[in-house]
Amino acid sequence: MNIHEYQGKEILNSFGVRIQRGIVAQTAQEAVNAAKELTEQTGTGWHVIKAQVHAGGRGKGGGVKLAKNLKEVEEIAGNIIGMNLVTPQTSAEGKKVHQVLVAEDVYYPGDNEPEEYYMSVLLNRSTGRNMIMYSTEGGMDIETVAEETPHLIFTEEIDPSVGLLGFQARRIAFNLGLSGTAFKEMTKFVSALYTAFEKSDSSLFEINPVLKTSDDKIMAVDAKVTLDDNALFRHKDYAEMRDIREENPTEVEAKKVGLNYVALDGNVGCMVNGAGLAMATMDLIKQAGGEPANFLDVGGTADAKRVEEAFRLILKDDKVEAILVNIFGGIVRCDRVAQGIVDAYKNMGDAINVPIIVRLQGTNADVAKKLIDDSGLGVHSAVQFQEAADKVQEVLS
Secondary structure: OEOOHHHHHHHHHHOOOOEOOEEEEOOHHHHHHHHHHHHHHHOOOOEEEEEOOOOOOOHHHOOEEEEOOHHHHHHHHHHHOOOEEOOOOOOOOOEEOOOEEEEEOOOOOOOOOOEEEEEEEEEEOOOOEEEEEEEOOOOOOHHHHHHHOHHHEEEEEEOOOOOOOHHHHHHHHHHOOOOHHHHHHHHHHHHHHHHHHHHOOEEEEEEEEEEEOOOOOEEEOOOEEEEOHHHHHHOHHHHOOOOHHHOOHHHHHHHHOOOEEEEOOOOEEEEEOOHHHHHHHHHHHHHOOOOEOEEEEOOOOOOHHHHHHHHHHHOOOOOOOEEEEEEEEOOOOHHHHHHHHHHHHHHHHHHOOOOEEEEEEEOOHHHHHHHHHOOOOOEEEEOOHHHHHHHHHHHHO
């Protein structure tokens, strides 16, 4: 589950990570009030107005701006709130901004020049261990750094049996070229950051940039946090941070009815049971000359009601030109699935306006094929994988 920057900073702050302080505002007037309150709390004279959407690269799309007085706070916040923010990580339509974070200016003058670093904590799937990835090139896309200057990216793997050790935090500070107060501050920052990652059951913490201020404080200026959905039962307060306005409406609806649905950009809808079979089905569609329009796992109970709900979700996508149903009948018999498809098709009537290819394999597959063939409906049945691929190719052409 993705959360907003201000929510990620709340989690970080609760574990002792120093953050750039800020207040959320829903309107331009609230932004002005937040700026006044922030000035009283922190003494900041300038304010940073940040769009709160689930996407990176907000600054490139005009979603992060500096305000030097209250009039600019009101003007900038008014322009950002309600806009469709387009970034490198959004669609061409962008994402509507419902709120902004009014944050303190932390790039104040001092004895030293401020410096920016990149830091993230995530799972290294190849080793099964958590790792801290970091770089001196803060404020840049890490993908660009990896491509152009890979030698400037460092990693520190953590043994799960002992956790992050002191020498590892010190090595990170050393590799970032820090010394004196900044060195000590960074070791504390890294330790607190890793604790926050572990204790919050997160799957990603990305801080870009981590800032060394002009007086050698180390703080998180940004926070991209992804929480593990499977651990939210342990964090009821985090679960309440979910903002469904930032999610695909069809995916939200699918969750409500217990279906696993992920929207994609293709033209062939998929309905399967099992994640592995879903991946194979998407490969099948690609080989047939199509593009998968979604990932949809109906699970082990593919009765008429569940199949109908799945069809309705798939057909919400106007780009869908055909639907491929690929079910392996192990726990659930193929003939029961076939009957569910027939019943759902009849219930939906004219709502189904694209060809449907049904491939059923497993228990009672032969009976299921006969049910489909004898239904008199516009459903193409298949038993073998290649047969299903050929039928997809046929209906698309």
